[in-house]
Amino acid sequence: MLTEQQKEIIKSTAPVLREHGTKITSRFYNLLFENHPELLNIFNQANQKQGKQQQALANSIIAAAEHIEQLEEIMPVVEQIAHKHRSIGVTADQYPIVGENLLQAIADVLGENATDDILNAWKDAYEVIANIFIEVEANMYEQAELQEGGWEGYKDFYVAQKVKESDVITSFYLRPVDQMPLPTFNPGQYISLKVTIPGETYTHVRQYSLSNKPNEECYRISIKREADYDPNGIVSNFMHEQVNEGDTIPISAPAGDFTLDVTNAKPLVLIGAGVGVTPMMSMIHTVVKEQPNRPVTFIHAVRDEQVQAFKTEVENLMTNHHHINPLTVYSNPINDQQLKHHEQGYITKEWLELNIRNFNSEFYFCGPTPFMESLIQSLTELGVTSDQVHYEFFGPKEPLNAPTYA
Template sequence: MLSPETRMIIKSTAPVLEDHGVAITTRFYSRMFDEHPELLNIFNHANQAQGRQQTALAKTVYAAAVHIDNLEEIMPAVIQIAHKHVSLGVKPEHYPIVGAHLLIAMKEVLGDAATDEIIQAWSDAYGVIADAFISVERSMYQTTAEQENGWNYFKDFVVARKVKESDVITSFYLKPADGSNVPTYIPGQYISVRVSIPGEKYTMIRQYSLSQASKPDEFRISIKREADNDPNGIVSIYLHKQVDEGDRLEVSAPAGVFVLDASKSTPVAFISGGVGITPMMSMFETVATSTPERPTVFLHGARNRNQHAFDEDIKSFVNRMENASYSTVYSDEENGFITRAMLEEHVDPAGDAYVCGPVPFMVNMIRELRNIGMDDSRIHYEFFGPAMDLEELKSQ
């Protein structure tokens, strides 16, 4: 528990963190990686280079300051980040390292404004927040390891099949190298893939949504190949060009909170853009096979037909369902975007909507779903990249 005096100090520093948070987190990461370069085996280098991770951490620290009187308010964000940490293999011993360098960075950036009293208050607050993460993650690791066919950290898998789904998306079917089965997962979850790329000093980890309903013996991930000059594309290009059937990849157990509520029978809409279709496929297939009578809508936007993955698969599922519809739009064509009118025509605002795609797409879809009368509690979405302020995304 934090003392009233400590909480007061933390709240008083919130405006400063809002103004200087990114400068603090940028200095923090620089210091930490200088002294602990081994942590570069965990962190996404592209996100670091683009400043995305620094911004995400700054928002998290600021949110902690604002809600220090009631940290339960940020528990949904803690749980979401904890899932990402577990998929990356973050361990309890990493937290003291982070805390020490974060406090030093605060002092260096804020100078004399960061008094000993303020630094001590933040040290106490960080200890409470770190304990919350460690506790949540310990429980997740235990659950993951104890489930049937479960494991912690990374395990060797073999690429059993590699299937081209469109001009830019390829599916990788992964089976455990030891011949075992895989754990059951919730539709919408993801796995992490860790690779050692020739010429790169550190390993690289990326998260990929599981793109089919849970199967006993395999995972399927469907990966978009990014452009050669995209700093985010180094892993996807390597997987597309260098990894073949029979090769091995290190894989984490399934994680993630953007998941289908399969217990419901009320109307549901899946709304995706581009490679955001991947988590929708596991959700949609689950509905199609387990509750085919459920009123279901699938709306998808792609750049063009050649970049549209899973079209025939979705049509096949729709044909077996009792009350399902499927519509697509292509941005290269006239009027090729999902509009409010399209949502009004197809989506029941009394049901649930799952949204995934590029951030501008999600911002627009969330706004328009609200405009047609859907409550925020019924709008579920996934953001690709570092954790961000979900309330900020909602409000845009």
């Protein structure tokens, strides 16, 4: 329990910590990996290099501390992070390690301004926050393990089928090696896979959304080969080039709170940009099966037909569901043929106004951050409210530079 005096210290020093945020978080990660190199097995090093994760972890601890008197207000955020932690395999005994190194980083950066009272207050606040995470995650671990076909941590799956979906996206159909039944999942959820790449010192963990519907014989993930920037994406290239039918990979049970509510009958708008279409595939398959009368607008924003995955799969779904309106927006179409039935350009407010029949819909989307920012901006201007909007990041959750909702 924190004393009233400690709560006051936390509230008055949180702005100072925020001001030194980047310094503290950089110092924190240096210390963490210096003292515990084994943690390099679970942290995504590309996110580290790009500074995304630094922003996410320690800043969220400071944000939580700012809410120390009303921690219930941050529970939705705790749940979202806890899903990611559970999926990756973060354990209760790792919390004190993060705590110690964070405290050391605060002490190093604040120097002589870090009095014993301040450091003790932050130590205790961290413990309160960590215990909340540990409890939420313990429940999630239990649920993942105890559900039908569930398991603890990672379990070996083999690639039953590897299917090229476009020039850049390939699907992997995964089945458990132990032949146990597959746990169901909510459309929109992801799994983590852990790969050991020859020549690499550490394992690499990445998340992939499930792109088929629940209750099938396999989990399907669909991976874009990241080869547009230097260096190439390590796991996606490994999966495309080195992992073949029959090979095994350890994966964790499905997780995530970006999920389709199938009890809601409002019209549905699914929007995927590029490979962000994968969770939308799980959602559209599920709606076809479970909500045959629910109107669905399925929008795929993609560079051109060569890199577009699932076009035929979506069109085929229309035979079993008469309320699907599939639309593609090509940013850089290769030829006029593609434009016969589709649009060229980007999804703008004007485009949405012309193409969305009913703004009293539920909107689910996933894509690069600037795409999601622009979409939220447009939807807000068109009168869509925050409770109608659901989105997923294919990386650490970032603050969106978009309006807050009325």
